[in-house]
Amino acid sequence: MNHKIAIYFGNIMATCSLCGDRKYRLEIRDGLSFAAPCSCIEKCTICNGLGFINIEIDGYRYLKKCSCKTKKDRYHYYNLAEIPAKYNNSAFNNFKINDFDRNISETQKYVLSSLNTYIKFFEADSKGLILYGSSGVGKTHLLISTLKSIILDKGFSGLYIDFTQWVKRYKIQLSIKDSFVALEMMSFAQQVSILVVDEFGKNLTDYDISIFEEIFQSRYNQKKPTLIGTNYEFTQNNDGEFIGKVLSSSLYSRLRDFQSFELLKLSGDDYRLG
DSSP states (O other), X not given: OOTTSXXXXXXXXXXXXXXXXXXXXXXXXXXXXXXXXXXGGTSOTTTTTSSEEEEEETTEEEEEXXXXXXXXXXXXXXXXXXXXXXXXXXXXXXXXXXXXXHHHHHHHHHHHHHHHHHHHTOOTTOOEEEEEOSTTSSHHHHHHHHHHHHHHTTOOOEEEEEHHHHHHHHHHHHHSSOOHHHHHHHHHHHHSSEEEEESTTTTOOHHHHHHHHHHHHHXXXXXXXXXXXXXXXXXXXXXXOBGGGTSOHHHHHHHTOTTTEEEEEOOOOOGGGO
16 A cells, blocks of 8 residues: 555645554554554665664764654553553544533533643643543543553653552462562552553552552652542532542541642543443
């Protein structure tokens, strides 16, 4: 196929008919979303496939990472993020806004705008986000869309965990004599540039909370951003179960630290029932 045929993606003319000049394709492998470099960058005309280019500064020659190598590094980060296959195509532009209820529509647009601003100005020490709301309103869709953009567009490492399922895997690994995998899981969750903790608060036990605190405290001290998705309410006067009832006062206090976290409430109808 000729990749130089010009095609249109929205209002932008693209030269690659496979990826629309994104330079990667998203596919499904082993139940996870997987990023693969498009064939249009497999033979880079800048570095001839070497991954590095020679530059000269003040009479000295250096090797600099080529842009094609930088892109491939981002795909590697993406493939370590454990994004479920179900969300392979999730993006901000296919999040469905409720056009029938103006109040819901306005709050959804506000959340989308806030997340796009968050991505635009994201840095390694950015504050975290807590996206909360009732079940089925699209929190996971938006959290994963945010994670994708920060990895693929900004070049940071990331990880998505469904907290309940992650803790189950962690416990299984701990039950095995060689607990290296469990230690590796914990270390990666603590050290990755951005961590998304989804389904937080669901069926929490004291042990689950202690595991979360271990991850959270490490990231909090390192000023590493954590994004949390939960069905729990963060104010007592709203409908729904209050998160403060299941967390220690110190942990709740840190989650409500507005210097470290931004609270966003997502409204809407349960799309699963639609």
